[in-house]
Amino acid sequence: MDSQGRVLIVDDEASVVRALTRALRHEGFAIEEAASAEAALEFIESLGTGTLDVVLSDIHMPGRSGVQLLEAMRRRDPDLPVILMTAVPAIDTAVKAVEHGALRYLTKPVELPALVEALTYAVRLRKMAGLKREAAALLGRESTDLDARNALDASLTRAFDAVWMAYQPIASLDRRCVYAYEALVRSREPSLSNPLALIDAATRLGRLNDLGRVVRRAVGTLALEHQGPELFFINLHPNDLLDPDLYRIDSPLGLCAPRVVLEVTERMSLEGIPDLKNRVSSLRRMGFRLAVDDLGAGYAGLSSLAWIEPEVLKLDMSLVRDIHTEATKQRLAGSMLKLARDMGILAVAEGVETAAERDMLASLGADLIQGYLVARPSPTLDTPRWDTA
Ligand code: G
Numbered sequence: 001m002d003s004q005g006r007v008l009i010v011d012d013e014a015s016v017v018r019a020l021t022r023a024l025r026h027e028g029f030a031i032e033e034a035a036s037a038e039a040a041l042e043f044i045e046s047l048g049t050g051t052l053d054v055v056l057s058d059i060h061m062p063g064r065s066g067v068q069l070l071e072a073m074r075r076r077d078p079d080l081p082v083i084l085m086t087a088v089p090a091i092d093t094a095v096k097a098v099e100h101g102a103l104r105y106l107t108k109p110v111e112l113p114a115l116v117e118a119l120t121y122a123v124r125l126r127k128m129a130g131l132k133r134e135a136a137a138l139l140g141r142e143s144t145d146l147d148a149r150n151a152l153d154a155s156l157t158r159a160f161d162a163v164w165m166a167y168q169p170i171a172s173l174d175r176r177c178v179y180a181y182e183a184l185v186r187s188r189e190p191s192l193s194n195p196l197a198l199i200d201a202a203t204r205l206g207r208l209n210d211l212g213r214v215v216r217r218a219v220g221t222l223a224l225e226h227q228g229p230e231l232f233f234i235n236l237h238p239n240d241l242l243d244p245d246l247y248r249i250d251s252p253l254g255l256c257a258p259r260v261v262l263e264v265t266e267r268m269s270l271e272g273i274p275d276l277k278n279r280v281s282s283l284r285r286m287g288f289r290l291a292v293d294d295l296g297a298g299y300a301g302l303s304s305l306a307w308i309e310p311e312v313l314k315l316d317m318s319l320v321r322d323i324h325t326e327a328t329k330q331r332l333a334g335s336m337l338k339l340a341r342d343m344g345i346l347a348v349a350e351g352v353e354t355a356a357e358r359d360m361l362a363s364l365g366a367d368l369i370q371g372y373l374v375a376r377p378s379p380t381l382d383t384p385r386w387d388t389a
């Protein structure tokens with residue numbers, strides 16, 4: 001006889017699993033059991049697609065919680081319905097459950113009629129999702145928007161797991177030393193190996209904060225290990241300013257804040273950041289310094305200067321390129337360098353590729369330079385090539 005649907009029960013309490021299994025088998029469901037979120041994921045991984053109809057999971061379990069199980073599963077199978085159960089309902093877990101697409105949120109002890117009703121509904125949804133996919137295939141629309149989004153989400157998860165940081169020296173011409181290393185995000189995931197594509201994908205999927213956290217953890221960990229006078233520059237997305245994780249003094253990056261300069265780009269508006277001034281002063285109180293990046297590539301005019309009052313300014317490479325032959329760029333860069341000096345702000349010239357550009361910048365008063373001429377971004381903390389620089 002056809003079952004009512006195949007249910008995976010996930011609960012660390014053996015007596016609960018036993019009781020649910022007995023009752024639901026009696027109602028005609030086929031039952032699988034897992035004693036933890038990890039065991040459930042393993043079981044799902046070992047299945048082909050389409051052989052499980054619904055997951056019924058406890059929330060509070062040793063190891064991963066039911067909400068974390070839901071989150072991990074969403075990446076693998078976007079339309080496998082999940083019903084969560086808890087003995088201690090709380091607003092924040094309910095909110096998270098809904099965010100990650102839990103179908104229902106039931107309070108224990110669960111009453112059998114309500115459970116059967118929820119499971120029956122879930123099984124129907126699951127069947128409908130399968131039918132929609134078949135119809136799409138039949139009509140020659142094999143990939144729906146949702147499929148594309150899920151594929152991108154899966155790539156992005158792989159890309160986060162494969163993130164590595166490249167470091168590029170910022171060199172002092174006068175002192176012939178490395179002043180700092182700028183950390184630049186890279187990923188080994190082939191479909192998102194371009195950092196702009198990576199950031200774009202994270203933006204579209206609402207996972208920018210996850211990316212920022214991965215980057216900050218990587219740089220913070222390296223900076224904690226690295227013994228040396230060099231500072232670390234790290235790029236912030238305006239969105240990172242909204243992430244509470246950035247303000248944690250016990251995070252790896254927070255722990256070495258006095259050796260870290262946070263770059264905020266001029267390319268993106270800071271208009272959507274409420275309380276910007278307070279956020280910036282919190283960061284300063286933690287010991288961070290701030291830089292305005294890509295100056296002259298401007299979106300934000302000079303407003304980010306006023307909001308952030310940076311310790312460091314980075315002249316965009318578009319101003320640097322061929323500066324030795326372009327009088328306008330010389331005048332602009334020269335004035336910016338002078339103004340920065342008058343304001344007590346350090347200036348870095350970015351993207352210096354040739355000795356001619358470097359010499360012109362030096363004659364305009366630049367000390368700190370960054371670019372392929374000196375060193376390319378690299379997984380190791382390299383020393384600059386002074387023969388060319
Ligand atoms: O926006 P931001 O300044 O953080 O971007 C720096 C980017 O510029 C990095 O991706 C880095 O690899 C690249 N870069 C660094 N030095 C040079 C250079 O000399 N020339 C060019 N074309 N790109 C550079």
Ligand code: MN
Nearest residue numbers: 182235263293
């Ligand atoms: Mn930068």
